[in-house]
Amino acid sequence: MDSDVKTRITPLDEIKGGAPDKGADCLVVIYTSDASQFGKRHVLAANQLNFGRGSENDVQLENDSVSRRHCRVEQRKGAWYAVDLDSTNGTYVNDELINKEVQLRRGDQIKVGDTILKYLSGSDVEAQYHETIYKMTIIDGLTGANNKRFLLESLERELPRARRHQRPLSLCMIDIDHFKAVNDGFGHLAGDYVLKELATLIRTRLRPDDILARYGGEEFGIALPETSREGAVKIADQLRALVEKHRFQFEGEHIPVTMSVGVAQLDDKWDVLQLIKAADEKLYEAKRSGRNRVCS
Numbered sequence: 001m002d003s004d005v006k007t008r009i010t011p012l013d014e015i016k017g018g019a020p021d022k023g024a025d026c027l028v029v030i031y032t033s034d035a036s037q038f039g040k041r042h043v044l045a046a047n048q049l050n051f052g053r054g055s056e057n058d059v060q061l062e063n064d065s066v067s068r069r070h071c072r073v074e075q076r077k078g079a080w081y082a083v084d085l086d087s088t089n090g091t092y093v094n095d096e097l098i099n100k101e102v103q104l105r106r107g108d109q110i111k112v113g114d115t116i117l118k119y120l121s122g123s124d125v126e127a128q129y130h131e132t133i134y135k136m137t138i139i140d141g142l143t144g145a146n147n148k149r150f151l152l153e154s155l156e157r158e159l160p161r162a163r164r165h166q167r168p169l170s171l172c173m174i175d176i177d178h179f180k181a182v183n184d185g186f187g188h189l190a191g192d193y194v195l196k197e198l199a200t201l202i203r204t205r206l207r208p209d210d211i212l213a214r215y216g217g218e219e220f221g222i223a224l225p226e227t228s229r230e231g232a233v234k235i236a237d238q239l240r241a242l243v244e245k246h247r248f249q250f251e252g253e254h255i256p257v258t259m260s261v262g263v264a265q266l267d268d269k270w271d272v273l274q275l276i277k278a279a280d281e282k283l284y285e286a287k288r289s290g291r292n293r294v295c296s
Helices: 125-136 148-164 179-186 187-201 229-245 272-288
Strands: 025-033 041-044 048-052 072-077 081-086 091-093 102-103 109-112 115-120 170-176 211-216 218-224 249-252 253-255 261-263
Touching: 025 125, 025 249, 072 109, 081 091, 115 125, 148 170, 148 211, 148 218, 148 272, 170 179, 170 187, 170 272, 179 187, 179 253, 187 211, 187 218, 187 229, 187 249, 187 253, 218 229, 218 272, 229 261, 261 272
Parallel strands: none
Antiparallel strands: 025 041, 025 115, 048 072, 072 081, 081 102, 091 109, 109 115, 170 218, 170 261, 211 218, 249 253
């Protein structure tokens, strides 16, 4: 992979913060590069909550994409608003750059630098909180794809099923080409956009039983039940071409994106890790032989 970013799998009992008081509106950190903040809740008890890199903020976020005074969430007449404080990189709500401020609705996601917080509100906040925490154990908070843990657990179920019914099972491992250059040339917020847009693009073309997961950094895995190597190669090349033709545009700038794919079909003697290793080896063959291609 071109990036050093890793996906951290966090057991449910490690997630910080505990369940909120019933009826207490709060913000829950669902995605961040700071492992100590993952799953943390911020109860909206006062009239406002300030976010930024400076120590004077209620929520201090140590990230280069965050301004010293970045944004705040404030209450007005019983409603909560996200207010940008003329930050350098802007504040996003549901992936939309806010002009100055926007009223928050239940379930809205606020992005400050590389941190995403989900707004929980209403009489069933406790139930929403537990549902959010559960989803964090199987879903990647940035892309909305499943995470590495979910992929591994799914493959553990699919392998014996494939052998029992004598049906093929294939795995595609995907890596975005030159992703470090995207981050360096366009910024990490643009890199986050590319990851999410690519995952959305791929997910719309997969079948209901196919499993897309963010494996780590800019690498994704796709489990294809009842699919031979030849069928998986065809699907992978269609996805590769789709990504190459797609116009990735972030804040007015066009970002050229391609991806390399390695494909492997389950062998009778392999376990899950051996299947992943086989697909990974073909992925690196695709990258070594020029990128933007499929190897199997």
